[in-house]
Amino acid sequence: MDTTDITRGTTAGTIEGPRGLAGVVVTETELGDVRGREGFYHYRQYSAVELAASRTFEDVWHLMFRGALPAGPAERAAFAAETAALRPLPGAVREALPALARATAPSGPLAGLRTALSLLGASAGFRPVYDLDPEHRAQDALAACAAVPTLLTALHRLGQGLEPVEPRADLPYAANYLYMLTGEEPDPVTARAVEQYLVSTVDHGFNASTFTARVIASTGADVAACLTGAVGALSGPLHGGAPSRALDTLDAIGTADRIGPWIRERVLAGERIMGFGHPVYRTEDPRSRMLRGIAQQFGGPLVDFAVEVERQVEEILAELKPGRELHTNVEFYAGVVMELCGIPREMFTPTFCAARVVGWGANILEQAADPKIIRPAARYAGPTPPQPVPLPG
Secondary structure, three states: OOOOEEOOOOOOOOOOOOOOOOOOOOOOOHHHHEOOOOEEEEEOOEEEEHHHHHHOHHHHHHHHOOOOOOOOOHHHHHHHHHHHOOOOOOOOHHHHHHHHHHHHHHOOOHHHHHHHHHHHHHOOOOOOOHOOOHHHHHHHHHHHHHHHHHHHHHHHHOOOOOOOOOOOOOOOOOHHHHHHHOOOOOOOOHHHHHHHHHOOOOOOOOOHHHHHHHHHHHHOOOHHHHHHHHHHOOOOOOOOHHHHHHHHHHHOOHHHHHHHHHHHHHHHHOOOOOOOOOOOOOOOOOHHHHHHHHHHHHOHHHHHHHHHHHHHHHHHHHHHHOOOOOOOOHHHHHHHHHHHHOOOOOHHHHHHHHHHHHHHHHHHHHHHHHOOOOOOEEEEEOOOOOOOOOOOO
């Protein structure tokens, strides 16, 4: 049993951590890491950016779930077929989606996804990971991850007054996602650009949503419960809700002659410039660098304007906030790339979710193997107890 030291206001034996647990190591993981001072992050032993440049989404999914990249074409094809077969939704979930889409339309597909995932887990008979062996945990995680793009695109289309588009097993993950979103098979260049974005955002250390998924997994809850909590964390504008807001910044600036005055006014007012800065990176975000390159392959006025905004913002931030390394983060060019690929802005964060769900799934499986529940302490800062309870008035 914990004992409380009243004079310190803490639990005996605890360690004081910084706000937000910044820099606090809470466990070990084999899934990857972020080295912020180097501007580098990896999935298992491979550079995530190199994987995005050379591998498919299914390859990286295999790496995260099964510990290694596919050994060859046969294993790659088998895993792609296995996950593609899990894309269709159970009948009970499909029947509930129209009403769910109507109810959550003002908030968007992520709000609907939270309820849809809970329904999926119940309909598919997901059991607490505490009660399952590793094979059955992995089966549940695969099924949930495969269904998320189908759920997101169906909720979006229903919210727009359109019928959902059934998944196609013959299309790769990214191309199928775009097909379900638009109803048209994407061209290879667009599909590959989106795939590279998806690969680059599968995992990123112990971010807020991943940590949330692991906390829930540590209680032994089912996979759907873990993912539902992660989606809730991702929906926050300080986490996954920023790509469209970064693009909104470009719209608000409007023209190149307004960049300097617009940015200066907001920095001096203490406002945050969406798409700039990161809690971990102290140099350029490698994801932003990669996505900038993808955007520049498309070219055009939006890309040229984004590059110029980036240049001037970094100069102004260096002048007004000397000594701080503030660069574009993944959201800035992610918004540009998704806009160029025809993804509507209300689907920017859901698209991020369609990638990150695989990272969450891998983290859930890793955490489920550890029987220790995650249960930190808090330092009490209220009135000194115990005080007499007042008599009823």
